[in-house]
Amino acid sequence: MKVAIVGAGSGYMPGVVRGLLHRADDLAGTELACYDIDAAHLDVMTRLAGNMFAARGADFTVSSHTALKSALDGASYVFTTFRPGGLAARHLDESIPLKHGVVGQETAGPGGFLMALRSVPVLLDIAAKADPGAWIVNYTNPTNVVTDAVARHTGARIIGLCDQFIGDTEMWADLLGLPFDGLEADWIGLNHATWAQRVRLDGRELDLPLLLDDLEVPGGGATPWRDPSRMAELAKALGFLPNSYAKYYFFHDQVVDELRAKGTTRAQDILAMLPGYYEQVAAESRRPDPDPSRERGGGEHGEFAVDVICAMHRDEGRRMIVNTRNNGAVSSLDDDAIVEVPALVGRSGPVPLTMGPLPGPVRGLTQAIHAYERLAADAAVTGDRRTALQALMAHPFVRSKHTAEKILDEGLAAHRDHLPQFA
């Protein structure tokens, strides 16, 4: 079995290697074809992987590729995990909307839209070059827009990943005073816009409204990914659990003020720590039993992706939350929408489980986000400026046509080199 890793020089790669070690017995004999456009980072990560596998006696072979086609040839799974344009482009995505009073975020809103315009052409190229029966296992953001574009505009098979629900479920366990082990929430909706009305502990349904009535809103504790105070406040109002990104919708203007006051973008913050991070990983990669930093992608990120590949390869039929075609699973969204839902993942891909409608208070919001995503995917494929403008006008963050136009014009100009479809 061959797995291609596109973006293997990524800072998240040590976590992927740890995930592979975790399932080394189940994937024994697998060839990992590592590809990246950054030859130096690719070199560090392939050496790291080789030494970590050797130290633990894991039966993987690692090859290094700077040509995409040779990495993809013969691969049954193509794991895509890269940021097109890197963090410099992410900085623009985060700062251009903010100039116009709109939340600047990597995946949500106009920032995610600009990222989609860059990601989709690269994914379409990968889909065209991959072997016909291959599965694309995609982490590249915005994962659902990318998945939608590839699913509707190519013949390739694709599954969209995000590990958000794991960290979110962990946060809710903490807030509600429940053990994380054995806690299962039915997160449904769209990537970074999911909601959970049903929660079980060891298979037993919990009375969520009651738990939320008793919940006391904590102060502080926010990280770059999660703001437990706002999440608790929202959940008490809604009566069910929101995904962490709900703060961008329900506290939009306060977040704009905070991002402006902060002064640096998340991309700049990461860029500042990255040289030290790669230095540590490079030093470890030369040691016989490397222990690379967990500062990037150190959580469940890599393990989750490897578990998905395992579930398909071994036909496990395992229940996992993934992005796939709706087919009626969420009755409030189009059948052909790419939704994030619990699914049984086996050899023939994910089979979404029937989940019913979205909760009333967020039904319209989620449908609006879907309308935006569909237009964003189409704009990213076709390079049609009018569709692009419509996408931005459809997004709940954007409340003025002129704002949409300004963000679009600036975004297209700033990212010109990564947008061949708009040339």
Ligand code: G6P
């Ligand atoms: C979460 C999201 C990912 C996103 C990441 C950004 O994990 O689910 O989709 O890429 O956060 O994290 P970063 O540390 O790069 O800001």
Ligand code: MN
């Ligand atoms: Mn995500």
